[in-house]
Amino acid sequence: MLVLIASFAGASAERADAQHPLTLLPLDDPAYVQLDVLERLGCSEARVSAFRPFMVRDVRIAVRAAATDPSCPALLVDALQRRFLPDTAKIIAVKATEIASRELVREFPTLSSDSSRPTPSDSARFDPARVGLNAGAEGTIRLTGLGNGEYLPLWRDVRPVDEGDPPAVAIARGRLRWSGGPKFLAVSELYVQSSRQNDPTVRAKTVRQSSGLLDIGEAYANGSIGPIDLSFGRSAEAWLGQGRESFSVSAVAPLLDRLWLSGRWQKVQVRFIAALLDDDVLTAQQDSVAVGPEGARFSRGFVGHSLSWLPTSSFSLTLGETMLFSRRGSPVDLAYLNPLAPIIVAQNDTGRTTASHDNLTVFGGARFSRGGVQLNSELFVDDIQVDAADRSRTASQLGWLVGASLGLPTTQPTIVSAQYRRVSSFTYERPFYSEVYQYYNAPLGSELGPDADRLDAEVSHLPNGLLRLAAGVSLWRHGATRIDRRPSEGPNDHAGVSFPSVRDSLPVVQRAFLWHLTAQVLSGTVPITASVEAANITNVNNQPSAAALYLRALLVGTYAFRFP
Numbered sequence: 001m002l003v004l005i006a007s008f009a010g011a012s013a014e015r016a017d018a019q020h021p022l023t024l025l026p027l028d029d030p031a032y033v034q035l036d037v038l039e040r041l042g043c044s045e046a047r048v049s050a051f052r053p054f055m056v057r058d059v060r061i062a063v064r065a066a067a068t069d070p071s072c073p074a075l076l077v078d079a080l081q082r083r084f085l086p087d088t089a090k091i092i093a094v095k096a097t098e099i100a101s102r103e104l105v106r107e108f109p110t111l112s113s114d115s116s117r118p119t120p121s122d123s124a125r126f127d128p129a130r131v132g133l134n135a136g137a138e139g140t141i142r143l144t145g146l147g148n149g150e151y152l153p154l155w156r157d158v159r160p161v162d163e164g165d166p167p168a169v170a171i172a173r174g175r176l177r178w179s180g181g182p183k184f185l186a187v188s189e190l191y192v193q194s195s196r197q198n199d200p201t202v203r204a205k206t207v208r209q210s211s212g213l214l215d216i217g218e219a220y221a222n223g224s225i226g227p228i229d230l231s232f233g234r235s236a237e238a239w240l241g242q243g244r245e246s247f248s249v250s251a252v253a254p255l256l257d258r259l260w261l262s263g264r265w266q267k268v269q270v271r272f273i274a275a276l277l278d279d280d281v282l283t284a285q286q287d288s289v290a291v292g293p294e295g296a297r298f299s300r301g302f303v304g305h306s307l308s309w310l311p312t313s314s315f316s317l318t319l320g321e322t323m324l325f326s327r328r329g330s331p332v333d334l335a336y337l338n339p340l341a342p343i344i345v346a347q348n349d350t351g352r353t354t355a356s357h358d359n360l361t362v363f364g365g366a367r368f369s370r371g372g373v374q375l376n377s378e379l380f381v382d383d384i385q386v387d388a389a390d391r392s393r394t395a396s397q398l399g400w401l402v403g404a405s406l407g408l409p410t411t412q413p414t415i416v417s418a419q420y421r422r423v424s425s426f427t428y429e430r431p432f433y434s435e436v437y438q439y440y441n442a443p444l445g446s447e448l449g450p451d452a453d454r455l456d457a458e459v460s461h462l463p464n465g466l467l468r469l470a471a472g473v474s475l476w477r478h479g480a481t482r483i484d485r486r487p488s489e490g491p492n493d494h495a496g497v498s499f500p501s502v503r504d505s506l507p508v509v510q511r512a513f514l515w516h517l518t519a520q521v522l523s524g525t526v527p528i529t530a531s532v533e534a535a536n537i538t539n540v541n542n543q544p545s546a547a548a549l550y551l552r553a554l555l556v557g558t559y560a561f562r563f564p
Contacts, residue, residue, distance in 0.1 A: 019084075020177065021057030022185040022222040022229070023564055027236050027244050027251050030522035031059060031083070033468060034076055036242065037460070040415050041407040042371045043072035044313040050365065051262065051271045051306070052238045052251075055222075055229070058264070060084050073413050079465030083524045133178050136562030140171040147551030151512075153200055153252065153442070154476070155449025155483050157541045158510075158550070163198065165552075166211075170194045173217060175563055183224045187233075187564075189217035200442040201236075203254040203278070218255065218564075229262040237273060239306055240318055240365045240378055245447050247380035247399040247423075248322055248363040249273070249304055253442035256302075261339055269308040272339035276331065277302050277324070280434040287433055288487045298357075298434035300324065301331035302444070303343060316367045323347070324359040324444070326434040359435050372407030380445065382427045382437070383491065395491045397427040399446055413462040421446065422453040425481055425501040431490035441484040451479030451500050466522050474514040476535075480506035480542050506542035529556045 025031055032054070038046035045065035048054045063080045066072040142165075150164025173191040180186075195211040196202040204215035220233025236251035237258065238244055244251040258275035276299075283295040306320030323336055323343045335346040347358055365378040382397035403419035427450045428437035437444045448454060458472035479500025481489055494501075500509045513536045521528040533552040539545055 019056045019564070020179050020185045021055065021060070021182060022224060023056040023177075023187070024053040024218065024220065024222070024231075024235055025056065025059065026218065026564055027053055027238060029564070030520065030524065030527045031080065032243065033520065034080055034465070034522055035059070035062065037413060037415065037462060037468070038066060038072055038076050039369065040372070040374050040405045040417070041073055041413055042369065042373075043069060043077075044369055045069050045072065047310075047313075047316070047369075049264075049269055050240050050308045050316065050318045051269070053236060056084065075465040076413065076462065077465075079522070131179055131181055133176065134562065136175045136177070136560070136564070138171075138173040138175075138558060138560045138563040140173075140556065140558040142169045142171070143167065143555045144169075145551075145553035148548060149550050150198065151535050151537065151550050152198075152552070154447050154452070154454075154478075155443055157482070158537060165198050166195045168194075169199075173563065175218075184222070186221045188219045191215060191217045200252060200440070201254050203440050227264050229264070230260075231262075232259045233257070237275075239271070239304070239320065240363070241446075247378055247401075247445050248306075248320060248361065250443060250445050250447065252447045253439040253444060256439075267310050269310070271304070271306045271320075273302075273304045274337050275302045276300075278440050280326070282432060282434060286486045289432070296328065298326040298328055299331040300326040300434060301333070301336075302439075303336045305339065305343060314368060314370050318365045319362075320364070321360065321362045323361075324435065324437055326357045326432075357432075357435060359430055359437055361437070372409070374405045376403045377401065380427070382424075385495075391495060393493060393495050395424065395426050395494050395497060397424050397429070397491055399423045399427050412464075415460050416458075417460075418455075418457045420453070420455045421448060423448050423450050425451040425479055425497055425499050426489065426491035426494060427451075428483055429481065429489055429491060431488065431492065433486050433488045436483060436488050438483050443483050448478075449481075449483040451481035453477050453500070468518075468520040468522055470516075470518045470520075472516050472518075474512075476512040476514055478510040478512075478542070502542065508539040508542055508544050510537065510539045510542050512537040525560050527556075527558050527560075529554065 035046045035048060043066050046062050048058050048062050063077065063084050066077045067081060144165040144167060146161045146164050149158050149160055151158045171191060171193045173189055175187060175189045178186045193213050196206060196213050197211065202213060204213045206213050216234065218235050220231050220235055222229065222231045234255045234257050237249050237256050238246045238251040239249040240246050241250065256275040258273055260271060260273040263270045279297055279299050281295040281297045282289050282291060284291055302324050304320060304322040306318060308316055308318040310316045321343050325331060325333060325336060335349065336343060344360060347360055361380060361382050363380045367376040378401045380399035384396045384398065385391040385394055401419060401421040405415055405417035408414040408416065423446050428443065428445055429450055430436050443449050455475045456472060458470055460468055460470040462468050477500050480503045481501055502508060514534065516531055516533040518531040531554045535550045536547050537550060538547045540548060
C-alpha cells in the first residue's frame with residue numbers, strides 16, 4: 001500500500017489552472033497539513049491565520065514568504081509553490097519584457113509613439129482573477145472497514161457496525177465560479193453522496209427511499225475592499241484549534257449559513273461571524289418541559305467576535321467571544337449583529353428580557369514557536385463561577401488544551417508532538433436543548449463533546465513534499481454527559497460532580513487506548529488517505545465491561561479537476 005501511495009505522490013501533477021485569490025480552501029484540503037508541518041518545523045512565514053478556512057490569496061502570501069526563508073524546508077515549499085504559484089516563471093518573463101521595453105524607449109524615444117509595436121498589457125500579465133464563469137468537479141471514494149463496532153464521532157456512544165460508516169461511500173461535487181475581477185468571487189457547489197449514514201457534516205434528507213442525498217455544498221460570495229474581506233453564504237468555519245477541531249467555532253457539524261467580516265493587517269487580524277442555526281422543537285416527551293402537544297419551536301442563531309495579535313513572527317495571541325441565542329419566533333437580534341459592539345455588553349442591556357435564552361462564551365489562545373519548537377495553549381470559558389455561593393451550586397464549564405511539538409534535526413521533515421485536551425463535565429450544556437452549544441445535534445465546539453479528555457502523542461515523517469506518514473497513540477476518557485442527549489443536563493446543582501462524571505444509570509467512566517497508522521498523499525489533484533486505527537475501550541458507554549477492541553481501516557481517494 002505504501003509503495004502505491006508513494007508512486008501516486010511522485011506521479012500526480014498539481015493543477016496549473018489559476019485559482020481566484022478569494023477562493024476558500026475546504027478544510028480537508030492537504031495544504032492545511034503542509035502549512036502546519038512547515039510552521040511546526042520553525043517556518044513562521046507559513047503561519048496564515050487563526051481563522052479557517054484560508055483564502056488562496058493568504059496562502060500565496062505565506063508561500064512566497066516561506067520561499068525567501070532558507071530555514072523553511074525546500075521540499076514542502078516547492079510542493080506548495082507548484083500548486084499555488086504555478087506561473088512564477090511567466091511572471092518573471094513578463095517583468096523582464098517590461099524592463100526591456102522601458103530601456104528601449106529611453107534609448108529610442110520615437111518607439112514610444114509606435115502603436116504598431118506590441119507592448120505588455122494587463123491581459124498579458126498573469127492574473128489569477130480572470131473575469132467570467134468557469135467550472136470544476138471532484139469525485140471521492142471512501143472505503144471503511146469496521147471491526148466490532150463504531151466509536152466515531154467521539155461525542156456519541158459506541159454503536160454497532162451497521163450504525164457506523166458504510167463500507168463504501170461515493171461523493172461527486174460540481175462547482176461553478178464567477179469572477180468579477182480580483183476583488184469579487186461567487187461560488188456555488190452541488191454534491192451527490194451515496195450515503196449519509198454516520199456523517200455529522202450532512203444535514204440534507206435522503207432522496208426518496210434511498211440512502212443517498214443531493215445537497216448544496218459550499219455556496220458563497222466573497223468581496224474585498226482594501227484589508228477588509230466580506231463573505232456571505234455557506235461554508236465550514238473553524239477558529240483556533242487544528243483541522244476541523246476547535247473549542248469555540250468548530251467544523252465537525254454541517255456547513256454554516258453565515259455572514260462574516262474579516263480584517264487583516266500586518267500585526268492584527270479580526271473576524272466577525274453571524275450564522276443561522278437549525279430550529280429546535282422542545283417537547284414534553286424528549287425534553288421533560290411543560291409544552292403543548294406540538295411542542296415549542298425555537299429559532300436559533302450564532303454570532304462571534306475574535307481578534308488575533310501577532311507582535312512577532314514567533315508569537316500570536318487570540319481572544320474572542322461567541323453567543324448562541326434562541327428565540328420563539330425570529331432569532332435575529334440586531335444588537336448582537338453589530339460587529340463593533342462586544343456581545344457581552346449587548347447581552348446586559350437593561351431592556352433585554354430574553355437573556356436566559358442566550359449561551360455566551362469567551363475564549364483565548366496563544367502560540368509560540370522558535371526554531372523547531374512550538375508551544376500552544378487554549379482556554380474556552382462557557383461559564384465560570386467566581387462567587388463562593390455560586391461555586392457551591394454550579395460547576396464551572398471550561399475547555400482547555402496544552403500542546404507542544406518538536407521538529408527533529410533530520411534530513412527529511414520529522415515532527416514529534418503531544419497534546420492534552422479537556423472539556424469539563426457540563427461545558428456546552430444548558431437546561432433546555434435549544435440553548436445547548438450544538439448544531440444539528442453535533443458540537444459547535446470540540447469533537448470531544450462535554451465530559452471528556454484526551455492525551456495524544458504522534459510522530460509524523462515526510463519523505464517528500466507530497467507524502468506524509470504518521471503514527472500516534474492516545475488515551476481517551478468519556479464521562480456520562482452527551483451533547484446530543486435529551487433532555488439536556490444543565491450545570492446547575494452539579495457542583496460536586498467528579499470529572500469525568502458518572503450517574504446512577506451510567507456508573508463508570510469509559511476509558512480507551514487508541515492508536516493509528518496513517519499515510520497521506522498531499523496532492524491538490526489526487527489526495528489520498530489510508531489509515532488503520534484501533535480503540536481498546538473499557539466500560540463501553542459508561543457501563544461496567546471488560547476491554548473490547550474496535551478496529552477501523554480507511555481508504556479515501558479523490559480526483560479534483562479545477563477544484564476548489
